[in-house]
Amino acid sequence: MSTHEQHQHIVREVDEQLQHLNQSVSRMGGLAESQLSAVIDAFAKRDSAAAQRIINADSQLDELEQTVENAAIKFLALRQPMAQDLREVVTAFKASHDIERIGDYAVNIAKRVLAINQMEPVSSAASIPRMGRMVQSIVKDTMDAYAERDAEKAIDVWHRDEEVDGMYTSLFRELLTYMMEDPRAITSCTHLLFIAKNIERIGDHATNVAETVHYLVTGERLDDSRPKSDTSSYAVVHPRNDEGGNEDGMDQAGGQPSSEKDA
């Protein structure tokens, strides 16, 4: 083969390898999306069998992450890519890690569903599927943005994380109130709190992927101050004493959160 032909051949191979990497990350995204969707359904329908299936299916996601990592490392070692190609590989690394975490959180939720199903249903459980669907749509839009290399969509997703945080804060307060009114519900509500937290973390990871996609497409990082409105770290709930008290007896200690740490 002449040098030119050799060069063409390598370019094609590089393209194919990158495409393959790309597709693997998309597949991971699809798996994580389907796990998330299944676990929200399992929660809403109190389906323990479905929850168990979700836990079992996590190994697929882990294997895929390994595959992506191996392929990415090999690519880096052999091709020493530059510019766009380098960003592709870096994105594959970061995104696959975040997506695998999303899968893990879905499994955590499934485990809690198994625990919750052994107790009486709690009425405030209704808002969790709502939060779940919101995050589901965020994960979907993020993976779409990755597949289409759409920086606008990525930015849009990045902003929606604030809504999820708002819902989480509101849910947090509601559950605290519920627990105070009825101590028998503490076990269920604690599980629900963790489930809500897991959903919120899924939203954060999806937002990470969106940031990575934006970097992939434009080469620039999104502005550091990600809008955060999770004030649950500062939520203090006082037990109600009388009729004429506050609307819901809660107030907030401290002012605007200055860091982005989680509860």
Added chain:
Amino acid sequence: MAEVRPHRMPLAVALLCAPAVLVLAVLAALGEIGAQAAAASALAVLVGTSALVGWHFRDVASLRHYVENLRQTWEDDAPVPAPPIIRSPGLDQNLGNVIAETARERQQRRQELRTFAARQQSMLAALPDPLLMLDRHGRIADGNPAARQLFGDGIQGRALSTVLRHPDLLAAGEEVLGGGQGRSLEFTLPGAVERIFTARLEPLDQQSSDSSAAVISFHDVTGLRRAERMRADFVANASHELRTPLSSLLGFIETLQGPAKDDPEGRERFLAIMLEQAWRMSILVEDLLSLSRIELDEHSPPTGKVDIVRVLKRVAAELELKAKEKEMRVVLSGMRALPPVLGDADQISQVFQNLVDNAIKYGHHGTDVRIIAEAPAQDASPARRSGADTLSVSVLDQGEGIAREHIPRLTERFYRVDTARSRSLGGTGLGLAIVKHIVNRHRGRLEITSEVGQGSRFTVHLPLAEPAARTKAAE
């Protein structure tokens, strides 16, 4: 005039004449014929052969030229021209015609193929179900217009996994491309509006020209599943909410049968509570049924015309008594001649009944409940797209107000800011959900603003029946 390759002819002539000329030369040398005669004959042979060969070559050249031209007409789709006339004895006279025939036949065949392909294409395009063709590598070779509408325009050439990520679908795709049988599965496309599809995957005969190896067809079953889900939801909601009053009713009945059998005072009291619980269940069931009915119809907009002023006046009159019990008043304003609203009178009436009822329930003792109607705005208000084609009605109360974090969830079914208070006031938790769904059906908008400690304002924006008529009516 057809070109003749210059060096070929002399060579051919020379070759053909050579034997004769040689023989003549030998004869002349041997003295059998005179040198002049030999030379003359040789010349005659040369001239004759040249003429024949030249003629032949010319005909061949014109044929070649003709065939080359045919290639051109094939590109342009022009009709096949008449072939040149062959006179050379070395070529079949019909050769030209045969070539022309072949060309015509080929053209016709192409025409037929093209019409056939176009017909198939238009059939595929007309299919309402999205269709995707996959090539051997799992990339999308093509999609019909319905598929482009569903998945976007840039799908061609992309791997299936970058367009549809559902793992079951991808696994099925791989199996079918790998030689497996056709199969079908159901999957959900998440998003703002969730859609459920059944996908049918079929392998294609490998002979097809555009290298498509499989076809996937999608069928939207969202409507079906939604109806099933709503039915299941209704049962779940109803049983959940009815459980409390039912269990309390059972408790009282058991008490009346047992411990309180001979206690007339207890009996009076308990019977009153039981009646209240039974009423609550009855209202709840009514509300649930009503909500179900509304949701089922939600996607089909109403077609009637409603006089909003009349509806509001009637609602105010109906609830006046209830307001009086708390020494409250229902005050109407803005009730001039307003243009009719596109809608269903009963449903719109229900919307305002629910809103005013809430206002009376949660308003402070002795305050006013105000109903304000506003004519269509001349300026762009935050109402829906055509801001000037809607009118708005606001219901204001002076109650405790609603904290900001509750507002986005107010219209959720059974969502209550304060469960105990809502129940004691006889609320079912469904009033605002009913309002929301009716407003949705009317393609309107519900706006809620509130200030804790001051009161709340619920504004309903409704599209007019005749957008153009507003200029006349809004005097």
